[in-house]
Amino acid sequence: MSIPSGASMHITIRLQFQKELVSFGEIATAIGKAGGDIVGIDVISSSKTHTVRDITVSAFDTKHCDLITDTLKKINGVKVIHVSDRTFLMHIGGKIEVKSKIPIKTRDDLSRVYTPGVARVCTAIAEDPTKAYSLTIKRNTVAVVSDGTAVLGLGDIGPHAAMPVMEGKAMLFKQLAGVDAFPICLDTKDTEEIIQIVKAIAPAFGGINLEDISAPRCFEIEERLKKELDIPVFHDDQHGTAVVLLAGLLNALKIVGKKLEDIKVVLTGIGAAGIACTKILLAAGVRNIIGVDRLGAIHRGENYENLYWMEYAQMTNPDNLSGTLSEVIKGADVFIGVSAPGILTVEDIKKMAKDPIVFAMANPVPEIDPELAEPYVRVMATGRSDYPNQINNVLCFPGIFRGALDCRAKEINEEMKLAAAQAIASVVTDEELNETYIIPSVFNSKVAERVREAVMKAAYRTGVARKEAIAPTE
Ligand SMILES: NC(=O)C1=CN([C@@H]2O[C@H](COP(=O)(O)OP(=O)(O)OC[C@H]3O[C@@H](n4cnc5c(N)ncnc54)[C@H](O)[C@@H]3O)[C@@H](O)[C@H]2O)C=CC1
Ligand SMILES: CC(=O)C(=O)O
Ligand SMILES: [Mg+2]
Numbered sequence: 001m002s003i004p005s006g007a008s009m010h011i012t013i014r015l016q017f018q019k020e021l022v023s024f025g026e027i028a029t030a031i032g033k034a035g036g037d038i039v040g041i042d043v044i045s046s047s048k049t050h051t052v053r054d055i056t057v058s059a060f061d062t063k064h065c066d067l068i069t070d071t072l073k074k075i076n077g078v079k080v081i082h083v084s085d086r087t088f089l090m091h092i093g094g095k096i097e098v099k100s101k102i103p104i105k106t107r108d109d110l111s112r113v114y115t116p117g118v119a120r121v122c123t124a125i126a127e128d129p130t131k132a133y134s135l136t137i138k139r140n141t142v143a144v145v146s147d148g149t150a151v152l153g154l155g156d157i158g159p160h161a162a163m164p165v166m167e168g169k170a171m172l173f174k175q176l177a178g179v180d181a182f183p184i185c186l187d188t189k190d191t192e193e194i195i196q197i198v199k200a201i202a203p204a205f206g207g208i209n210l211e212d213i214s215a216p217r218c219f220e221i222e223e224r225l226k227k228e229l230d231i232p233v234f235h236d237d238q239h240g241t242a243v244v245l246l247a248g249l250l251n252a253l254k255i256v257g258k259k260l261e262d263i264k265v266v267l268t269g270i271g272a273a274g275i276a277c278t279k280i281l282l283a284a285g286v287r288n289i290i291g292v293d294r295l296g297a298i299h300r301g302e303n304y305e306n307l308y309w310m311e312y313a314q315m316t317n318p319d320n321l322s323g324t325l326s327e328v329i330k331g332a333d334v335f336i337g338v339s340a341p342g343i344l345t346v347e348d349i350k351k352m353a354k355d356p357i358v359f360a361m362a363n364p365v366p367e368i369d370p371e372l373a374e375p376y377v378r379v380m381a382t383g384r385s386d387y388p389n390q391i392n393n394v395l396c397f398p399g400i401f402r403g404a405l406d407c408r409a410k411e412i413n414e415e416m417k418l419a420a421a422q423a424i425a426s427v428v429t430d431e432e433l434n435e436t437y438i439i440p441s442v443f444n445s446k447v448a449e450r451v452r453e454a455v456m457k458a459a460y461r462t463g464v465a466r467k468e469a470i471a472p473t474e
Contacts, residue, residue: 010039011065012056013072014081019049021077030075031057036068052081095167096174096183132203133408142181142207142401144169145198147189150214150237150272152363153340159185162212169211169236169397177398177448179405181209191217195224202229206405209397210235215271216308232404232412238276240393241361243400243417244439245277245336246284247424248359248391251438252379254430256355258333260285264353266332268292268325268367269339270312277336278316280421283414289316290328293339297321297328326351333357337367344368349376361391379435388436395424395442399451407456407465415458423447423454 017027031038040056059065065083073080104110111117125131133139148162149155166183173181184201186194198208198221208231210222218235225233234240253260265286267274270293278289291298291312298304299322300313321328329335329348334357337344344367349356355378360366366382373380381389400420404412427440427447440447459465 009061009065010056010058010086011068012040012054012084012086013069014044014052014054014083015072016050016052016079016081017075018077019051022075024051024053027055027072027075027078030071031055031068034068034071035060035064056086091164095164096170133206136204137180138204138206139405139408140178140180141205142173142179142209142405143184143198143201143205144173144181144209144211145184145186145194145213146211147186147194147213149189149212149217151212153365156214159187166211169209172394172442173209173398173401176394176442177402177452179398179401189217191220194221195228198225198233199228202231205231206408207232207234207401209401210237212237213272215275216306218272219275219308226411230410232401232409234397234400234404234412235272235276236393236397237272239280239412239417240396240400241273241338242276242280243396243421244391244393244424245359245361246280246418246421247395248381248389248439249281249334249357250284250421250425251428251433252334252357252359252381254433255435255438256333256357256378258355261287263288263333264331265289265334265336266292266325266329267336267338268343269337269362270298270309271338273338273361274336275308275312277338278312280417282315283418284421288318290321290332291316292325292328296324335359335367337362339367341365342367342369344373346372346376349373355379359391363392379438381438385442389438390442391439392442395439395447396420396451399423399448400455402448403452403455404459406452406467407459407469408467409455409459409464410466411464412455413458413462413464415462416455416464419454419458420451423450426450 028038036057036059038055039058042054044052044054057068059068069080069083072078104113121135125135144166146162146166148157148159151157151162151165162185163183166185170181170183173179186197188194213221222233222235267278267289270291281289298309298313299317299320304310326348330351331353333353337360339362341362357379358373358377359381360368361383363383370380370382370387381391383392400412424447427444427450428437460469
């Protein structure tokens with residue numbers, strides 16, 4: 001399935017055209033007829049006979065880009081010089097770099113930042129390792145660790161291919177919360193090896209953000225690292241997703257006037273994100289959740305090879321329903337998808353209860369094209385940036401780590417996650433709340449700040465903050 005319509009990619013087509021054979025108007029019409037939308041035009045050069053222009057066109061997907069380009073190539077007098085994809089251009093050479101905070105201009109500077117001066121600083125840390133927080137990058141630095149096995153919804157694409165996502169996460173950490181994050185993609189899928197590597201690199205970091213590591217290995221990796229390290233370890237796909245989902249649901253339920261304890265939720269994809277989303281919803285008071293994976297609804301009485309599903313069956317599905325998604329979705333108030341593209345149909349939505357809430361959160365392609373779903377749902381959300389109501393863990397991980405680092409929390413616990421969810425939901429005021437605005441924008445600067453404050457309060461309250469509180473906390 002390709003990226004759905006409405007979701008655009010932009011290509012810049014550099015073309016030369018012969019003025020006596022073809023006009024720009026004809027070229028623009030041809031692009032329009034092929035379904036492309038011109039979003040920018042730059043004149044690169046012009047002579048009496050020829051013009052070279054860069055035309056930036058928004059298209060649905062790569063096939064659509066090829067169609068537009070082929071249409072142009074067929075026009076007499078037009079030569080397509082090259083086509084560049086703006087997304088790829090943004091990735092050339094990678095997206096992040098390391099910068100020094102102070103310049104090294106003189107030998108004196110050199111002897112302080114490096115040898116011999118640095119030796120005294122090293123010795124001070126050797127004598128008191130907690131000084132690593134004040135004298136190194138540790139207090140502001142997070143490792144974004146992946147093995148490339150569950151990258152977005154693309155699956156096991158390996159550590160090299162995972163890097164653009166991890167670089168993107170690092171950019172978001174920095175821009176949204178001032179956290180310095182390093183992408184670290186490991187060329188191993190061995191659970192024990194990943195645990196040992198992360199433990200070995202931990203001294204440089206104030207926190208570990210695990211990312212896109214497939215279930216069920218991600219559960220053991222996180223649990224072990226949480227036990228064996230004294231810095232916060234947080235699997236973003238589990239907990240970041242769960243936090244933002246709860247924030248979105250709290251607000252969506254206000255719109256439809258339903259309560260957590262009364263709703264029926266059907267959730268697809270009982271992997272990393274799905275299990276964590278289920279747990280946070282249960283902790284928040286939801287009573288009726290039915291999980292659906294490739295084998296249908298997870299229910300008691302089945303002998304699942306996946307032990308996490310055995311446990312899942314015990315804590316969910318009070319009526320012990322079995323069957324396909326289309327069967328169990330009947331009467332559901334909420335659909336949550338953290339699974340795979342296109343698995344929810346309009347017919348399924350029609351079977352849901354009044355005022356359906358659909359959160360199709362698989363990336364990059366959701367469980368249903370939001371434009372198909374829109375006429376039949378009351379509240380629609382996806383994980384994507386190009387539709388309203390973006391339920392994406394990016395609303396959580398920068399602020400939650402900012403808070404954890406600032407109070408030097410030894411872990412990110414359940415109270416801190418719930419506080420983060422409420423903080424995110426609170427950014428949308430009752431006056432602002434509506435069907436297309438249940439969750440604040442990623443660019444809303446209040447989000448990270450509010451999450452930070454709420455998380456710090458919860459950390460002090462639950463005794464996991466190790467830095468003495470400067471201001472009084474609740
Ligand atoms: N919007 C957001 O913030 C986030 C979205 N996601 C998305 O959720 C999806 C799952 O991510 P993870 O939980 O990390 O992966 P995962 O690999 O741990 O779990 C995916 C689960 O979906 C199931 N699944 C696959 N195809 C299915 C189908 N046709 N029907 C039912 N179940 C199916 C798999 O069997 C697996 O249990 C991905 O598309 C990812 O991009 C994940 C994290 C955050
Ligand atoms: C958003 C995210 O972390 C994912 O789709 O995997
Ligand atoms: Mg992820």
